Every structure is written in structure tokens, then in C-alpha cells.
Amino acid sequence: xxxxxxxxxxxxxxxxxxxxxxxxxxxxxxxxxxxxxxxxxxxxxxxxxxxxxxxxxxxxxxxxxxxxxxxxxxxxxxxxxxxxxxxxxxxxxxxxxxxxxxxxxxxxxxxxxxxxxxxxxxxxxxxxxxxxxxxxxxxxxxxxxxxxxxxxxxxxxxxxxxxxxxxxxxxxxxxxxxxxxx
Amino acid sequence: xxxxxxxxxxxxxxxxxxxxxxxxxxxxxxxxxxxxxxxxxxxxxxxxxxxxxxxxxxxxxxxxxxxxxxxxxxxxxxxxxxxxxxxxxxxxxxxxxxxxxxxxxxxxxxxxxxxxxxxxxxxxxxxxxxxxxxxxxxxxxxxxxxxxxxxxxxxxxxxxxxxxxxxxxxxxxxxxxxxxxxxxxxxxxxxxxxxxxxxxxxxxxxxxxxxxxxxxxxxxxxxxxxxxxxxxxxxxxxxxxxxxxxxxxxxxxxxxxxxxxxxxx
Numbered sequence: 001x002x003x004x005x006x007x008x009x010x011x012x013x014x015x016x017x018x019x020x021x022x023x024x025x026x027x028x029x030x031x032x033x034x035x036x037x038x039x040x041x042x043x044x045x046x047x048x049x050x051x052x053x054x055x056x057x058x059x060x061x062x063x064x065x066x067x068x069x070x071x072x073x074x075x076x077x078x079x080x081x082x083x084x085x086x087x088x089x090x091x092x093x094x095x096x097x098x099x100x101x102x103x104x105x106x107x108x109x110x111x112x113x114x115x116x117x118x119x120x121x122x123x124x125x126x127x128x129x130x131x132x133x134x135x136x137x138x139x140x141x142x143x144x145x146x147x148x149x150x151x152x153x154x155x156x157x158x159x160x161x162x163x164x165x166x167x168x169x170x171x172x173x174x175x176x177x178x179x180x181x182x
Numbered sequence: 183x184x185x186x187x188x189x190x191x192x193x194x195x196x197x198x199x200x201x202x203x204x205x206x207x208x209x210x211x212x213x214x215x216x217x218x219x220x221x222x223x224x225x226x227x228x229x230x231x232x233x234x235x236x237x238x239x240x241x242x243x244x245x246x247x248x249x250x251x252x253x254x255x256x257x258x259x260x261x262x263x264x265x266x267x268x269x270x271x272x273x274x275x276x277x278x279x280x281x282x283x284x285x286x287x288x289x290x291x292x293x294x295x296x297x298x299x300x301x302x303x304x305x306x307x308x309x310x311x312x313x314x315x316x317x318x319x320x321x322x323x324x325x326x327x328x329x330x331x332x333x334x335x336x337x338x339x340x341x342x343x344x345x346x347x348x349x350x351x352x353x354x355x356x357x358x359x360x361x362x363x364x365x366x367x368x369x370x371x372x373x374x375x376x377x378x379x380x381x382x383x384x385x386x387x388x389x390x391x392x393x394x395x396x397x398x399x400x401x402x403x404x405x406x407x408x409x410x411x412x413x414x415x416x417x418x419x420x421x422x423x424x425x426x427x428x429x430x431x432x433x434x435x436x437x438x439x440x441x442x443x444x445x446x447x
Contacts, residue, residue, distance in 0.1 A: 152320030166194035
């Protein structure tokens with residue numbers, strides 16, 4: 001199986017099938033990340049669409065040795081940040097998180113939906129800086145050093161945000177938290 | 183970090199990082215993972231959403247539409263886009279100078295003109311660098327962006343109110359109103375062209391508010407640079423109204439245009 005970076009190199013070289021493969025590989029997780037933060041599924045879908053368009057436009061910036069995933073997620077996070085700034089609103093509880101109303105997303109099982117909704121609400125209650133870090137670390141599976149690079153903060157600052165965010169979410173979900181509040 | 187008595191010793195961060203590193207969980211980490219409502223939800227990707235073919239078709243359609251000169255300019259590597267922006271700025275300043283060159287340097291020493299041009303040039307460079315920053319890079323700090331905007335608006339004001347030669351300060355007072363309007367228009371034109379150039383080079387076409395704001399402020403600086411090589415006046419009121427206001431006017435005008443465009447979309 002080709003790596004992300006090999007696929008990107010192939011796409012730059014004119015292999016359009018490589019772009020489809022990158023989409024298949026990364027769009028599910030990007031959609032999930034976006035839908036945990038945006039109320040309207042169509043906005044999440046639109047931001048994922050914009051992210052891949054921006055990936056296409058940025059392709060000539062991609063250099064050998066660079067990692068694609070931090071690239072892609074930084075683009076997505078920047079677009080999401082701008083979405084909230086333009087709309088003049090804060091991230092909201094994911095009321096339409098269940099995928100039933102969005103034709104762009106395949107339906108999921110009922111139990112999965114309930115658990116996802118609870119977590120989604122707990123996530124939505126976090127301050128924005130913590131939510132951004134938790135979204136990338138927990139939902140997208142991005143290691144903290146990469147998260148730090150994506151949000152433009154130091155690793156130690158990102159670690160503090162993550163610890164506090166997880167503790168607040170555990171408390172919200174009825175699990176053990178720790179003494180450090182948010 | 184301090185933990186409360188009776189609370190799991192490890193945090194979700196530790197568990198996640200262990201999983202990312204591919205190492206097996208320790209006993210304490212496994213204990214936390216079993217009792218934690220977050221970690222028990224599974225590994226990243228476990229409940230990933232499946233996008234439809236329709237979404238990819240929409241992206242494919244976007245990508246197919248990326249043809250023509252504008253698309254080619256936006257897809258250039260970032261260092262090349264920066265150079266193109268600087269070349270365009272230089273061309274605008276030199277072009278306006280050739281159209282209507284400054285007819286006298288008398289009241290202003292060459293050193294002062296050089297100082298103004300260098301200061302404006304440095305600010306334009308910083309603003310272009312910030313405005314064309316690619317989306318795959320972490321965003322610049324708000325302090326840097328707002329500081330650059332403030333400097334871009336205030337430096338022309340500073341030069342306006344500190345004329346080098348006080349005895350020439352009221353030089354063109356009788357025809358001031360006409361001179362102010364002419365200079366404003368003469369500087370606003372290259373300024374607006376500068377904004378347009380940055381919009382063409384910006385990969386989001388100024389959908390990001392900061393890039394649009396920076397472009398407008400940069401347009402004011404480009405206009406002031408052009409005027410520096412055109413207008414010999416050192417009257418503070420003329421410089422303040424006819425030169426230094428171009429940046430603010432472009433910011434307000436561009437903001438209004440973008441608001442109307444966004445509302446229409």
C-alpha cells in the first residue's frame with residue numbers, strides 16, 4: 001500500500017487516481033471531526049470539500065520529506081476557524097450529529113449514535129482551545145506533537161489543554177475527572 | 183499533575199499516546215481505559231463516517247474547474263507567489279511614478295524620501311508574507327496580524343504629521359482641497375490594484391477575513407509608496423487627508439464589498 005506522501009507525489013505527477021485514494025483515506029475522519037463541531041451537516045461537508053480543494057491548490061508547496069496528514073488537518077482546522085469567525089458564532093452542540101439527515105454520510109447503528117451524541121455534547125461544552133486539541137487528538141487520532149504544530153502552540157501548552165479537556169469531558173460523562181478544572 | 187484520591191492515576195492523553203506509539207498499554211493505562219467513558223469508546227477511526235461518492239464528485243468538479251491564469255497563479259509554490267506579489271507592487275509604484283513623476287524634491291531631502299520608501303517597503307513585505315501565508319501552515323498569532331495592520335495604518339499618519347521641514351508645512355494651503363482629492367485618487371488606484379493582485383494570488387480568494395484586511399492595508403501602503411514618488415507636498419494636512427487615509431478607505435471599502443458579496447452568496 002502506498003503511503004500518503006507517495007500518493008501525494010503521484011498526484012503532483014498527474015495521477016488523478018491518487019487523489020481519490022487520498023480522499024477515501026482521509027475524508028471519513030475529516031467529516032467526523034467537522035461534524036462534531038458544526039451544527040449543520042452540510043457545513044461539515046462543505047468544509048471537507050474546501051479542504052480537498054485547498055489540498056489541490058497547495059500541491060506545489062508539498063516537498064519531499066513532508067508529512068501529508070498534518071498538512072491536511074492544518075488546512076481543515078484553518079478553514080473551520082475561519083468558518084466560525086465569518087459566521088460570528090461559537091461551535092455548537094452537534095444536534096444533527098446522527099448522520100440521518102446528511103446524504104453525504106452513510107448511516108450508523110443506534111447505539112453508536114447515542115454514545116456519539118453524548119460525547120459530542122461533552123465536547124461541545126469545552127472552551128474552544130481545548131475542543132480543538134481534543135478533536136484532533138481524540139477524534140482524528142493525531143499525536144500531540146503534530147497537534148501542537150497544527151494549532152500553532154507549544155507542545156506543553158497543548159498537553160495542558162488536552163489534560164484539562166479530557167478531565168472536563170470525563171466529568172461531564174459521569175466518569176472520573178481530576179482536580180484540575182477548566 | 184495532581185490527582186484526587188481514588189481517581190484513575192492516568193489520563194486519556196497517556197492512553198492515547200501509548201496507542202499512537204503502538205506500544206501495549208501498561209496495567210495502569212489498561213485500568214484507566216476500562217473505566218474511562220472516553221477511552222472505552224475505542225481507537226481513532228473506530229466510528230469514522232463514510233463519505234458518499236457525491237462528495238467526491240463535488241470535489242472532483244471543483245478541481246476540474248481549476249483552469250486558467252488565476253488558477254495557475256494560486257497553485258504556484260508559496261515563495262513564487264510572494265515574489266510575484268512583490269514584483270506587482272514594485273511595478274505599480276514605478277508605473278504610477280512614470281505616469282506622473284514627482285516634479286520637485288526641494289522641500290523633502292532625498293534621505294527622508296528613502297526612509298519613507300524603505301519603511302513602506304518593509305511593511306508591504308511583512309503584510310504580503312502574512313496575507314499569502316498558506317493554509318497548511320499554522321496561523322500567525324493574532325497579535326502579529328493586528329500589529330501589522332495597526333502599523334500599516336499608522337506609519338503613513340506618522341510620516342504625515344512629522345514633516346521634515348516645518349517652513350514648508352503650509353506650502354500648498356490655497357489649493358489644498360483639490361490636491362487632496364487628486365492625490366487620494368492617484369494613490370487609491372494602485373492600492374486597489376494591489377488588493378486585486380493579492381486576491382488573485384490568495385488560495386481562498388480572500389474568504390479569510392485576515393487575508394482581506396491585510397491586503398487592504400497593504401494597498402494603502404502601496405498607494406502611499408506610489409504617492410511618495412509623485413507628490414512633493416509636505417503639508418501635514420495634505421499628507422494626512424490625501425495620503426494617509428488611503429489605507430483606511432481601502433479597508434472600509436473592501437469590507438463593504440466583501441459583506442455584500444457574502445450576503446449575495
